[in-house]
Amino acid sequence: MPLPDNAQFNRALCDFLARATTPFHAVQVMAERLAAAGFRALREDQAWRLEPGGKYYLTRNGSSIIAFNLGSAAGPEQGMRMVGAHTDSPCLMVKPQPEKLRQGYFQLGVEVYGGVLLNPWFDRDLSLAGRVTYADGGGAMRSALVDFRRAIATIPSLAIHLDREVNQNRSINPQTDILPVLTQLQGDKAPDFRELLAERLRAEHPGIDVARVLDYELCFYDTQPAAELGLEGGFIAGARLDNLLSCFTGLEALLAAGGEQSALLVCNDHEEVGSLSAAGAQGPFLSSVLRRISGDETAYAGLTDRSMMISADNAHGIHPNYADRHDDNHGPRLNAGPVIKINANQRYATNSQTAGLYRLLAREEEVPVQAFVVRTDMACGSTIGPITAGGTGIRTLDIGVPTFGMHSIRELAGSRDAWDLSRVLRRFYDVDGPLFPA
Template sequence: MSQTSSQDSFNTALCDFLSRATTPFHAVDAIVKRLDAAGFSALRDDSSWSLEAGGKYYLTRNDSAIVAFSLGRDSSRDSGMRMVGAHTDSPCLMVKPQPEKLRHGYFQLGVEVYGGALLNPWFDRDLSLAGRVSYHGKDGLLKTALIDFRRAIATIPSLAIHLDREVNQKRSINPQTDILPILTQLPGEEALDFRRLIAEQLRAEHPEIDVAEVLDYELSFYDTQVAALLGLEGEFIASARLDNLLSCYTGLEALLQADGTQSTLLVCNDHEEVGSLSTSGAQGPLLRSVLKRIAGDESAYQALIERSMMISADNAHGIHPNYADRHDDNHGPLLNAGPVIKINANQRYATNSETAGLFRLLAKQEAVPVQAFVVRSDMACGSTIGPITAGGTGIRTLDIGVPTFAMHSIRELAGSKDAFDLARVLRRFYDFPGPLSAG
């Protein structure tokens, strides 16, 4: 298969994954299905593990984070683990616990903004709803299930320009009052029972279960427009949740294509967009607990940490042609010009010269170009799971990402070549036979 046809196949599958992974729960569910099909075995926190050289395993946490790893034929204690990290969550609008509102005959739901969302693009979109529901069945036991309406059930209409003449000069959005989605019109004065609506959706999607009562939920709205290639030559990928499901997918593809010689690991954490401090976030114990159980004892764990390396993959800011002055003159990454090494002197990114040097070496071996991103010295810098992982575990870490436009919008844009190239470099990293440090 030619590289062009391989890239086309990769992007087709990527777009399908992005369209299906509408929440972190659905992203992990989709990843698990791929891992199961590839022969990985599920592990549980509350059970003993019997790990074997050449074995392939995964562990989920909170249904929204996952660690998948393969124990290579070479001892992980001797050669370390090649790790890739990403995150499953994206900024969105989450439904409040008591959300029902009926105003002027329009049934609406109260929402809370999750993460640093760009709010303007949420107006006038065809929205659906998905997430995890906790319920008890007729047997009285607490259970959970995923739901996804997978059709447009809501919208947030803009206010007409005739009623806001200055909207194009200045527009502020009140997240409490301005972004409540409209779901339907009701003739009376009583709002719908939202939990009853959720119970009906549960029964429709899971006819095998008996739902006595919906107890709680974690549900978020999303844009029903599916991921797609666009541009005169198909140069771009447009989708919701590119940040950071694109990195989850590239890491997964690289893991599945690794040759099995080295010990490899992929961690996809939740809650990066809100600080990572949770049981399933990078500040939680998930990765450390898995590595300690792989190592077996404290001495072996310390040796494993010393010989391992993490590539934290999270999208980077491409230079926007309409706003080029927002970038440092020499560090404006272009779409379709290769993955980006992210550098910050104040350790908002975990990259150092050694980890960056290894990535450049790997990219050179794959004939993949590499770019660099440094934020303007007079602007604040975002961060990733990279410094959190490095600081919490002591693992040498590199921050990289695919250049992207409209980050944190309801629909983001990336180059159709970059994700494929990143997957190639990550696979090369997973198969790298040499030591992961220059020492």
């Protein structure tokens, strides 16, 4: 299946972002795409019967997903071409006992997930989505996804008249200042939030038997859809570009690959909080799948030695108002190509071999390449790249689309870069022969 053109790609990306409001919804949408393309679902608790040329996918926790094909011409023992990304984004998550009734307004207590840029969350039209675990009428425990799909809350700003120094010295207390307002009530009793969830579940999934809600994992999100903008449509603005843009880019590349080489896409949850979880990159999900594909430890060692991972996670574009936050020679520009991310202290896993291979592939696709190195006097972030490389021994490249406003409720990327990255990833999936010299 060929890749769509740039305009079609961006329209599909915006549609994906609209549907993938949480990691659970992102995985659900990706699984639907894979199944429609002929990938067969696997379960970790069952025996696998894998065949040359076969296409498969499996999920863990409903929030991480691995999809792979066993090459029709080259089996996994000859090396797998792998792309990794993450499904989670910084957000506000609802606390277990969240109900607040203050000054007649019904609010929900929230916990900050990841490194959230809090200022942009004020005065937004917010909705709520995630996974709900409930008991049915027979007492059995079940789970279902929920998404209110409309604006049900907002976090109002405090007027400047009541905080005259706000533009000079504003600080946000995450415990007291960012509680969303859902409605105004008469009386002194707040609604039962779990019952509100039960009603929404019944409305969204007609026919299911919800006796009571047991627990939930719910995120607030901005209802404003992703969109192209700029005088010439040069930008894409939207929520969760970090890192659903990379999930979508890797998925499109895998679906467009020829299938002759063994290829894999992994999208992990919990990267924004360190990746240490059953579904995170620091957990056993990927290594467990690769071991089952290999069949034994000797074959697994050969697979990892001959494979390569491209860890795709957004990069910091050089901001025209804050250009001094970048190294003079390493300020990536939007729409000037994907960015190889390099750090001598191994906060990124790129080395000269993996960067060199990517540069060759990009040249073949006529895609420009940029490089990012953090200022030497600033701390450097990290990705699933070093975690995957350290846990599996697989050569890894860190790369990403340059972005403004990373970890904001609405981020900004160039309208060409994701498509360019997907083209190179598709070529990477189809590389014939050994990836590296013996």
